[in-house]
Amino acid sequence: MQFLFSDCVLDPERRELTRAAKAVGVGPQVFDLLLYLVQNRDHVVSKDHMIEAVWGGRIVSESTLTSHINAVRKAIGDSGEEQHLVRTIPRKGFRFVGDVTETRAAERVSDPGPDPTLDVLHPIPLLPSKPSIAVLPFQNLSGDPEQAYFADGVVEEIITALSRVRWLFVVARNSSFTYRGGAADLKQVGQQLGVSYVLEGSLRKSADRIRITGQLIEASTGTHLWADRFEGRLEDIFELQDEIAASVAGAIAPQMELAEIERAKKKPTASLNAYDCYLRGVAHVHRGTQEAVDEALSLFRRSIELDPEFAAAHAMAAWSYFWRKINGWTEDRAWETVEGERLARRAVELGRDDAVALTRGGHALAHLAGDLDSGIALLDRAIFLNPNLASAWFLSGFLRTWHGECEEAIEHFERAMRLSPVDPELYRMQAGIAMAHLFAGRIEAASAWAERSYGNLPSFLMVVALIAATRALGGRQQEARRAIGEMRKLDPALRVSNITDWLPISRPEHLAIFADGLKKAGLAE
Numbered sequence: 001m002q003f004l005f006s007d008c009v010l011d012p013e014r015r016e017l018t019r020a021a022k023a024v025g026v027g028p029q030v031f032d033l034l035l036y037l038v039q040n041r042d043h044v045v046s047k048d049h050m051i052e053a054v055w056g057g058r059i060v061s062e063s064t065l066t067s068h069i070n071a072v073r074k075a076i077g078d079s080g081e082e083q084h085l086v087r088t089i090p091r092k093g094f095r096f097v098g099d100v101t102e103t104r105a106a107e108r109v110s111d112p113g114p115d116p117t118l119d120v121l122h123p124i125p126l127l128p129s130k131p132s133i134a135v136l137p138f139q140n141l142s143g144d145p146e147q148a149y150f151a152d153g154v155v156e157e158i159i160t161a162l163s164r165v166r167w168l169f170v171v172a173r174n175s176s177f178t179y180r181g182g183a184a185d186l187k188q189v190g191q192q193l194g195v196s197y198v199l200e201g202s203l204r205k206s207a208d209r210i211r212i213t214g215q216l217i218e219a220s221t222g223t224h225l226w227a228d229r230f231e232g233r234l235e236d237i238f239e240l241q242d243e244i245a246a247s248v249a250g251a252i253a254p255q256m257e258l259a260e261i262e263r264a265k266k267k268p269t270a271s272l273n274a275y276d277c278y279l280r281g282v283a284h285v286h287r288g289t290q291e292a293v294d295e296a297l298s299l300f301r302r303s304i305e306l307d308p309e310f311a312a313a314h315a316m317a318a319w320s321y322f323w324r325k326i327n328g329w330t331e332d333r334a335w336e337t338v339e340g341e342r343l344a345r346r347a348v349e350l351g352r353d354d355a356v357a358l359t360r361g362g363h364a365l366a367h368l369a370g371d372l373d374s375g376i377a378l379l380d381r382a383i384f385l386n387p388n389l390a391s392a393w394f395l396s397g398f399l400r401t402w403h404g405e406c407e408e409a410i411e412h413f414e415r416a417m418r419l420s421p422v423d424p425e426l427y428r429m430q431a432g433i434a435m436a437h438l439f440a441g442r443i444e445a446a447s448a449w450a451e452r453s454y455g456n457l458p459s460f461l462m463v464v465a466l467i468a469a470t471r472a473l474g475g476r477q478q479e480a481r482r483a484i485g486e487m488r489k490l491d492p493a494l495r496v497s498n499i500t501d502w503l504p505i506s507r508p509e510h511l512a513i514f515a516d517g518l519k520k521a522g523l524a525e
Contacts, residue, residue, distance in 0.1 A: 142205035190219025286424035311351025328491030427456035469517025
């Protein structure tokens with residue numbers, strides 16, 4: 001069942017929102033909140049009912065709820081001033097007031113059969129075993145034929161950037177550019193080039209500004225997976241070209257990974273191969289809960305059994321052991337540390353040129369073996385290999401935070417969020433920024449970022465500890481003690497004296513500010 005309103009289509013089964021026929025990227029809670037309002041449009045819904053439905057009754061601040069309502073309005077083209085679709089009812093709650101039509105999802109158009117215009121001497125290629133994409137020439141909408149070279153340059157840079165992603169098959173520029181001019185049938189393009197996804201876009205120049213739009217489409221179905229626009233000044237045209245290419249490549253790689261994860265989920269269990277096991281494991285890791293990470297570990301181990309030289313599977317297994325450690329979930333800490341370190345070392349050995357393996361393996365190694373310098377070097381190499389990999393930037397930010405490089409760490413976290421603004425791991429990036437601000441002595445900023453992260457994953461022990469420390473340092477003693485009570489439930493063994501066994505904080509002054517906040521909040525020595 002789909003819900004149609006204004007120029008939007010809300011598809012609960014696919015968890016897709018489109019507006020003016022273009023996909024709109026929204027976070028999972030924003031999507032759930034919009035869906036809840038639409039489904040309950042016949043009456044006013046209170047804040048308590050929304051919190052129960054979307055957040056499971058967890059404690060949610062007024063600012064968090066307000067920001068999510070604002071995000072819903074922005075996604076569907078509404079605002080707090082206009083309230084054409086989502087109306088605030090003072091002292092009562094909210095109501096969706098737009099006209100809604102419910103309809104069944106459109107059936108897929110049947111395959112019309114082979115195109116007689118296809119050259120019979122060039123058979124349709126088989127789809128590669130890994131995700132595949134073609135980047136088509138961008139349309140030049142500026143009215144200036146001289147700008148065509150700029151659009152071509154952007155596309156070439158995007159192709160080069162995507163080619164650095166080892167799990168991705170990218171069609172070469174010469175093949176993609178045969179589709180220059182005219183409207184391409186994307187299903188036909190997918191068949192002729194043997195790709196699952198197509199990226200198309202346009203360029204428009206006006207005065208001294210230029211705008212690039214792009215959209216990622218699943219070729220076989222025509223489903224829009226992602227759309228965005230990028231713009232800037234023409235003062236340095238080639239720097240802007242590089243920036244746009246990096247932004248597009250960094251944004252669509254996570255979207256393709258998510259699409260591949262959904263594809264893997266739909267395959268029968270009996271047909272799983274190493275890559276599908278790996279994808280399913282990644283999906284569980286993104287969720288971040290203890291049960292999800294336990295399931296992820298078993299999937300990564302199965303992936304390694306099927307392919308003993310799968311570097312990324314070793315790396316994600318090692319990283320799962322790290323995540324268990326940082327959340328106090330280990331059952332045999334000594335064994336899990338040794339096993340996680342073994343997997344991490346094997347990952348970086350197998351994946352010397354694999355940015356994903358170096359990222360997760362290097363980060364896990366830094367934590368489990370206590371070697372920050374080696375971990376930072378491995379993450380730096382991952383960024384060199386793929387400068388558009390958001391996870392490399394934010395995990396590098398964490399290692400630099402522990403190393404005491406707070407300002408550089410924040411730059412890395414912000415770069416990751418620019419590359420992947422709707423990333424499933426956004427809560428980890430927010431937590432990292434919070435910790436870096438705390439070490440830099442910016443208590444209010446640290447508290448605000450920690451609260452954002454907590455809203456996305458309340459079971460993240462480090463974030464709960466950050467909330468307790470920043471509230472205590474900010475003079476909110478009663479709220480800090482409530483957070484300490486939550487900490488004790490998550491990890492009863494945690495004490496001020498064993499913080500460095502938990503987090504590899506290298507600078508004494510940074511350890512002192514964190515420990516002082518936790519002591520003031522009531523954590524035992």
